[in-house]
Amino acid sequence: MTDETPAPAPLSETPPTRQRRLRLRRQEPIDDPGRAARELFGGRLVYDSGYTRHDDTWETITLRQMARSLPASLRKTVALAWSADRAAVLVVFGAELAEGIAGAFGLLAANSAMVELFAAGPTPDRVRASFPALLAIGLAAILGQIFAGISTIAAGRLEPKVERAADEELLRCTIRVELQHMESPEFAKLLDAARSGCDSARAMLGHAVGITGAVISLIAAGGVLTVLHPVLLPMLLLIVVPHAYGTLATSRRGYASRRAWRDNERMLDQISWYLTSQHAGQELRVHAAGDHLIDKFSALSDDSEREQVRLARATAATNWVAAAASGLATGATYVVLGWLLLTSRVPLATAGTAVLAIRSGSSGLRNVVQQAARLFAETLWFDDFRTACTEAEQHATPSGGLPVPGAPAVIDVRDVTFTYPDKATPALDKVNVTIPRGSVVALVGENGSGKSTLAKVIAAVYAPDSGAVTWDGVDVRDLDRDDVYAHVGLVTQEFVRFPFTSGYNIRIGRLPTARGTDGPQAPTDLPTYDNDPVFHHAIATANADTLLPDLPQGWNTLASRSFAGGVQLSGGQWQKLALARGVYRQAALLILDEPTAALDPAAEIAAYDKVRVLADAGHTVVLISHRMASTRRADQIVVLDRGRVVESGTWDELMALDGAFRRMFDIQARELQIPSPTTPPDGTSSCTPGPEVPDARRGARPVPTPRADAEPVSEAAGGLVPPTDPAEDLS
Ligand SMILES: Nc1ncnc2c1ncn2[C@@H]1O[C@H](COP(=O)(O)OP(=O)(O)OP(=O)(O)O)[C@@H](O)[C@H]1O
Known part of the structure; x- marks a missing residue:
């Protein structure tokens, strides 16, 4: 640091902190979060959720309201x-x-x-x-x-x-x-x-x-x-009204203060959770950050304690004022009662009863105020x-609409534009893709290029702002949505890790109660996985049978370490479960959004082979992947860039095109030292050709032919009949 460089002012001496000390001395609520909070969280830690929606109610409510x-x-x-x-x-x-x-x-x-x-x-x-x-x-x-x-x-x-x-x-x-x-x-x-x-x-x-x-x-x-x-009735009111105000004021003050220190408690909770969690344990130890965080914990605890002491004093002060007012009123009431006695307007016995009635009445009214x-x-x-x-x-998802007669022969994305509500630019901009039955369509592109959004539009989860997705020429919006979903299986990037048994984590892809599916058991049956061929087909396809040695209760093992008897699965193991869940759905259209990101190389290669097998069995697969090599066996590759289709075609065609896809492939290939396929001057490469695509050029809309070798899909509620012997089909 040179002499001219001003030394940064120590955070503890910044004006807000001095102001804060003054406020504490004056017993006012702390509104400056303090140095530790600013350093760690950038200020107070306030939930941005609906749970804090009415937090100020207590502070503003009046008796009249x-x-x-x-x-x-x-x-x-x-x-x-x-x-x-x-x-x-x-x-x-x-x-x-x-x-x-x-x-x-x-x-x-x-x-x-x-x-x-x-x-x-x-x-x-x-x-x-x-x-x-x-x-x-x-x-x-x-x-x-x-x-x-x-x-x-x-x-x-x-x-x-x-x-x-x-x-x-x-x-x-x-x-x-x-x-x-x-x-x-x-x-x-x-x-x-x-x-x-x-x-x-x-x-x-x-x-x-x-x-x-x-x-x-x-x-x-x-x-x-x-x-x-009759004169005793207004006296009752005289006693309880100050009490009512006192009760309300105390509660309001307490609530305001608790709100302030609850933010502090939240910060303390966050720090203590990370200090004691296995999740952060490794980094905190190696980076030696634990002691530093404990210091911050101490500083925040000091603030919390000070605020609680301030609250106790303030509450006591409010109670004293309310009690004094109420006491004065009580005194006045007894004076009136004494006067009634002395002037023989009421007998002594009545005065005694009046005292009891006033007590019970005032406690009733206090109760009313608090409860109200x-x-x-x-x-x-x-x-x-x-x-x-x-x-x-x-x-709500509209009910009714045209029934879906069976697995669609062609899904067409026509001029689809889609913009997220909080975004200025569209995530999809006039996108065209044709997806024939039994084909694998790979969506590739940089982060944020719109791949997942397009997958959601294809799955009818999002409705396009303009353009349409059609199933055999019928706009998806005109089809019965439950019927549509009965034909769709989804493995998303953020697949859900349900804290259920590992078997149920797969079965939830196709439950017997779900409409349009014909699950293997009646809803009252306990899951028996042994005689469920679809289940075995799914785990074999997803390579999930490799999990069994880690599941002490087999498929009935709870997949959550938070509960007794549960196990901790690795990221890759979870991904296999998610993939099995998607396959178990037996859907005509299977959307796989980066389904292998956590898999080891051998498992990844096996998974892509199985994807091909699924397509050959008649499933339509939309595959999102960042690994260009994994798209080699796709029938069609669609390259997205900022929501637009910039290239589409087969692997060979895109490699020959020498455009965005080739550039992305070459970057990965250089990294892995994979020899790039040689491209002869006529544009054909040495790779096995896929189905013929008539027009493959930048931004063009290809119209691939439905795969002739695709097996017919079972029309029963969108489910595909599993192979009689899964091993036979998958080997
Ligand atoms: N739920 C959402 N709300 C608002 N914007 C979103 C939402 N999901 C995605 N986006 C935005 O839409 C654009 C496309 O996102 P999308 O997730 O489809 O990209 P992607 O190609 O799948 O990215 P990645 O390779 O990182 O998974 C991005 O700019 C992203 O920020």
Whole structure:
């Protein structure tokens, strides 16, 4: 470093940190994330998901807002519960009402008992006279508890039903949403929020029951007070209103603070997870980054502790103010009560009952405020759940349409243009590809050139903005989508590693319940892999039988180390399972998006050989690969560049063309020191010629002929009949 170069200011001395210390001293919430957070995460670690959608509700909610929204929230809860279990709703309401009435009855009995006890005469006589009233108090208390228990049982029956109904509704409507909409960031966030909304359905019920009970006991206490003396009723309000404000203020402050320190906790969780995980263990040790991260953990923990201390002090201060206000009101109430006593407006016994009623009433109202605030927040999440379901229905995969008579002889991509919603330039731009049955079409091109997008359009997962994908001349949009999907098998780059058994990870490609498939077992059967020829065909094709030595329970071994008895599979082993899943589907059109990226060289070569065998058996294969050599046995190679088809033709034709494909091949060949095929001046090469393609030039739309040697595909629901002896066919 030269003298002129200014030394970077130490992060700890930057202005935001000084400001932060001041804020801490003044007990204000920390809004500067601190040095460790900035260095590691670039600032606070805030979820960009729907789970934080209503985070500021508690901080902004007012008593008036809550009171206004309460009837609507209660209405929604009752409607939800009513649709789940009417009888349970009636029992809950009846039990809450009965509990409230028992409470009021108990207060009146207490009044009678006090009248007797404060009456003139010898003490034994007064006690004896008060006996029936004392019995009535006991009876009211017992009945109150019995009714509370009945309400709890009925609510316990109702709550899981409500939650399950919401969960299932969300799952059913989400699984039908078109992927294009599913991938939009806004819908993804709404869906996150909707998941919370399902939990909220249950919580809303709990709060609604709590509010009902509290309101009923409040009315009972208010009624008793009014009977004793009308002036006592406003006194009750005087006590509870400051309490209500205090409760709300404390909760709001607590929530705001927790929100601030929750970001901190999230950062701590992230660091501690990586410090203790096997996944990062190797790098952290070799790079000696562990101690550094522990220091950051310490710094963030300091911040977290400071924030929690600040919160405790602030909460105590708010509670003191609220309690002081409420205490003043209570004092005033007792002064009024004393005045009523002194002026003989109420007898001493009534004053005693009034004290009890005021206590029970004020606790009821406090309860109402707390529960109503929670109900308000939960209702927001629940509304998201409803919005998500409505939006999901609006963007559901259309049902109906023309039936797909069988495996298509030709799939045609015509002038297809497709732009992702958040992108300015199209991912596919006037793309034309013709895919005859029984052929292997390889899509190649640089990263981001549009290969996976084109595969999704071919699989009818995305609908083109313009142009069309046709199956035997019929636009896919006019076909029954479930029928179309019954003919498609997909092995994506990011195939799913389900935490199920390794066998089920394959079987999920073609479950008996799936429409259009004729799975080997009835849904109630336990999987028996031994006598499932399709399963054995799939594992042989994907070379997945090599996994068996690592599967202690065979195909019933759980493929997840997170659970007891589960195993950890390697990346390549998982890829074999995914490939087997795709083959097990027995689909007419098989899309393989980089299906061998994690395989060893021998397994990779075997996999490409099997792809050829599948095509020769009548499957149509769309293969995406970055390894140019792997496309050698494809019938057609389509080269994409920034969403456009720049070359297409057979291997020989593209090598002879000496364009983009040849350049990509030569780069890889140089790296691996593979001799490049010699291209004679007439443009033909020494490679085995593929089926004749009439026009192979830059950007041209080739029209390959359907393979004459392709075996007929079983027309039954798009499934291909497996070879009787897989080994025979695959050897
Ligand atoms: N879900 C998405 N949302 C927005 N843009 C996307 C999405 N998926 C892909 N893209 C963009 O579309 C373009 C084409 O992507 P695509 O995944 O089809 O390329 P690819 O050729 O398969 O790339 P790779 O070889 O890296 O797998 C890229 O610019 C990519 O950033």
